[in-house]
Amino acid sequence: MNYNTTVLLIIIPILSSFLVYMPVGLIKKSFKIIFLATILFNLLFSLKIFSVVLKYGNLITIIGNYHPPFGINLVSSFFSILFLIALYIVFLISAIIFIFKNDTKNNQQKISSVLLLYLASFSEIILTGDLFNLFVFFEIFSISNIIIISLKNEKFSLKGSIKYLLISSIGSALLLFAIGYIYAILGTLNLAEIALNFEKISFFSKCFIIFFLMGSILSELEVFPFNLWISDSYAGAKNFVNILLSGISCVVSLYIFIRMFFTIFNYPSISLYSYNFPLDIKLLLLTFFSLSIIVNQLVALTSKNIKRILAFSSAATISTILFALTSGTKSGFSSAILLIISTIISKPLLFLSSHQITKGKMEKNLDSFKNGINRKRYFSILFIVSAIFFTGFPLTPAFFGKLMLFYTYASKLNYYTYFIIVIIFSITVEFFYYFRMIHKLFIKDETERENKNIKNNLSISYFVSGLTMISILIIFFIFPNIYEKVITKMSEEIFNQKEYIQTILKLGEK
Amino acid sequence: MIDNRILYIFSTILFLIGIFGAITNKNLIKILVSISVVETASNIFLVSIGYIKNSKPPILDANMGKISVSNLNISDPLPHALVLTAIVIGVGTTAVGIGLCIRLFQYYRTLNINRMGDKDEL
Numbered sequence: 001m002n003y004n005t006t007v008l009l010i011i012i013p014i015l016s017s018f019l020v021y022m023p024v025g026l027i028k029k030s031f032k033i034i035f036l037a038t039i040l041f042n043l044l045f046s047l048k049i050f051s052v053v054l055k056y057g058n059l060i061t062i063i064g065n066y067h068p069p070f071g072i073n074l075v076s077s078f079f080s081i082l083f084l085i086a087l088y089i090v091f092l093i094s095a096i097i098f099i100f101k102n103d104t105k106n107n108q109q110k111i112s113s114v115l116l117l118y119l120a121s122f123s124e125i126i127l128t129g130d131l132f133n134l135f136v137f138f139e140i141f142s143i144s145n146i147i148i149i150s151l152k153n154e155k156f157s158l159k160g161s162i163k164y165l166l167i168s169s170i171g172s173a174l175l176l177f178a179i180g181y182i183y184a185i186l187g188t189l190n191l192a193e194i195a196l197n198f199e200k201i202s203f204f205s206k207c208f209i210i211f212f213l214m215g216s217i218l219s220e221l222e223v224f225p226f227n228l229w230i231s232d233s234y235a236g237a238k239n240f241v242n243i244l245l246s247g248i249s250c251v252v253s254l255y256i257f258i259r260m261f262f263t264i265f266n267y268p269s270i271s272l273y274s275y276n277f278p279l280d281i282k283l284l285l286l287t288f289f290s291l292s293i294i295v296n297q298l299v300a301l302t303s304k305n306i307k308r309i310l311a312f313s314s315a316a317t318i319s320t321i322l323f324a325l326t327s328g329t330k331s332g333f334s335s336a337i338l339l340i341i342s343t344i345i346s347k348p349l350l351f352l353s354s355h356q357i358t359k360g361k362m363e364k365n366l367d368s369f370k371n372g373i374n375r376k377r378y379f380s381i382l383f384i385v386s387a388i389f390f391t392g393f394p395l396t397p398a399f400f401g402k403l404m405l406f407y408t409y410a411s412k413l414n415y416y417t418y419f420i421i422v423i424i425f426s427i428t429v430e431f432f433y434y435f436r437m438i439h440k441l442f443i444k445d446e447t448e449r450e451n452k453n454i455k456n457n458l459s460i461s462y463f464v465s466g467l468t469m470i471s472i473l474i475i476f477f478i479f480p481n482i483y484e485k486v487i488t489k490m491s492e493e494i495f496n497q498k499e500y501i502q503t504i505l506k507l508g509e510k
Numbered sequence: 511m512i513d514n515r516i517l518y519i520f521s522t523i524l525f526l527i528g529i530f531g532a533i534t535n536k537n538l539i540k541i542l543v544s545i546s547v548v549e550t551a552s553n554i555f556l557v558s559i560g561y562i563k564n565s566k567p568p569i570l571d572a573n574m575g576k577i578s579v580s581n582l583n584i585s586d587p588l589p590h591a592l593v594l595t596a597i598v599i600g601v602g603t604t605a606v607g608i609g610l611c612i613r614l615f616q617y618y619r620t621l622n623i624n625r626m627g628d629k630d631e632l
Contacts, residue, residue, distance in 0.1 A: 132592055132595075135596075136595060136599065139599045139602075139603070142603075143602060143603060143606060146606055146610075147606070150610060150613075153613065155617050155618075158610055158613050158614050158617065159614070159626060161610055162538065162607065162610045162611070162614060165603065165606065165607050165610065166532065166541060166542075166545060166607075169545045169548070169549070169603055169607075170529070170532065170545060170548060172549075172599070172603075173525070173528075173545075173548045173549050173551070173552045174552075176549075176552040176553070176555075176556060176596055177525070177552050177555060179556075179592075180552070180555050180556040180559050180589070183556075183559060183588070183589065183592075184559040
């Protein structure tokens with residue numbers, strides 16, 4: 001396989017996004033086929049690349065024959081391609097729901113164009129080896145997010161959308177400042193070369209770069225207090241958008257965090273020490289993420305709107321993943337990956353099933369779950385199973401993830417061990433509000449007689465999507481050795497900064 | 511001749527003014543303008559990086575002759591190219607923001623963010 005064909009993962013969705021929007025008769029009729037074919041192409045082609053990566057190691061794509069550190073290059077490693085495959089599966093499920101849904105028929109052509117840009121942007125973010133390229137596609141990703149949140153065109157969705165726009169705009173300005181500063185000091189924008197020289201720069205410059213880069217992705221990572229947008233965005237957005245936001249948007253930001261902290265800053269061994277101002281970055285981040293976990297869990301506990309509960313629960317999980325990553329150890333990283341697997345599969349399923357259970361109800365609050373087991377038996381079972389997986393019942397990925405998180409902080413007794421209290425608090429609160437929701441499903445609804453006219457049709461797209469995701473969950477439950485090997489290989493790659501630098505820069509020497 | 515450091519300080523001040531405006535203003539349009547100021551500050555910072563004192567513009571013309579060590583004192587064109595992209599992205603974001611403001615105005619008949627609250631917030 002030609003090394004440069006990886007770029008098709010970005011080019012094909014961009015071309016298709018322009019193609020599906022064309023007002024030509026033939027395209028107008030067949031845009032759905034183009035849309036789904038593009039996603040399927042990306043999924044199958046990424047599987048092909050994955051097989052090549054397994055056989056020959058990292059693939060470097062050089063664009064315009066400018067060898068690294070010059071020009072733009074794409075890096076397909078085991079970690080990045082596997083991340084991409086997982087995201088493509090979630091995107092495909094969301095796309096199926098969007099295409100076969102009746103209420104978006106008028107705008108489907110326009111929305112599918114935006115969704116394809118979204119697909120291209122997160123593919124590039126994950127594959128890119130260039131910092132400015134990352135900025136450009138991160139902006140396209142943010143704009144696509146803003147548009148898809150506002151699709152419902154109601155008060156909540158518009159408010160959520162503008163809040164997201166304001167926070168992400170400030171974030172992008174911070175990212176641009178950080179990029180400029182890196183270029184001024186190191187004279188390069190290639191991630192591998194930045195990683196090579198990062199240790200040599202001064203204490204002040206390191207702090208400036210780390211805080212500005214962190215500040216730029218905090219809004220997407222839904223970390224408190226930069227997560228004010230999620231309250232309205234999730235509650236006001238369409239169901240397929242909720243799946244995209246919870247299953248893709250925050251996971252892409254997590255990927256950027258992992259790449260920046262581990263590959264570029266070499267986080268566990270980064271020396272942020274000055275004689276005048278000793279800075280314990282680990283303690284700072286742990287405090288920050290602990291605060292985020294506590295606030296998000298408490299807001300989820302006190303919320304009444306189902307989508308808000310799930311949104312803040314998702315934000316709390318992302319903060320827990322960041323908390324695990326901050327440990328900087330292999331066990332912490334493994335714990336984070338297990339929790340990411342759990343989030344990618346369970347969270348979209350929770351949104352999908354809860355949407356179907358509350359369908360037809362005027363208010364989407366906790367009471368709309370009443371008698372769900374009789375009204376929507378299939379989706380109620382899906383909700384219960386996904387909640388069990390998400391909260392971390394024994395032998396599920398989330399269970400192993402949380403267990404490893406305990407192990408990470410308790411194995412060495414120091415002042416970081418006190419942070420375990422935050423995890424215990426988080427797990428307890430999470431169990432409480434998920435079981436409150438499950439309990440509501442079994443309570444008889446006395447007001448239900450008034451709403452008997454509601455149609456109780458089972459949507460095939462929702463049925464198939466739910467079945468696919470629940471099958472993946474059950475496979476992970478029965479065969480835990482699948483992710484055991486994957487996690488070992490991922491942590492080997494992430495903690496081996498030298499190999500990443502050598503593969504890219506040695507190619508440039510030729 | 512302007513020193514780079516003056517431009518760095520100027521862009522930092524502009525950045526802080528923009529952040530202050532975004533935090534203290536209640537009108538959505540004013541907040542969007544403040545964010546545009548923040549973006550402009552980052553663009554100025556990026557352009558100033560490419561500038562080298564007493565340097566020539568990076569244009570190869572008849573007066574310059576062949577590229578040699580003596581006429582290598584040219585400003586770095588890469589940040590300029592990056593800024594062009596950043597400006598385009600900034601304009602796109604502002605346009606989407608103004609579009610959303612129009613739709614919000616149609617719902618609430620105001621652009622004051624304090625008057626856009628609903629009773630069932632959380």
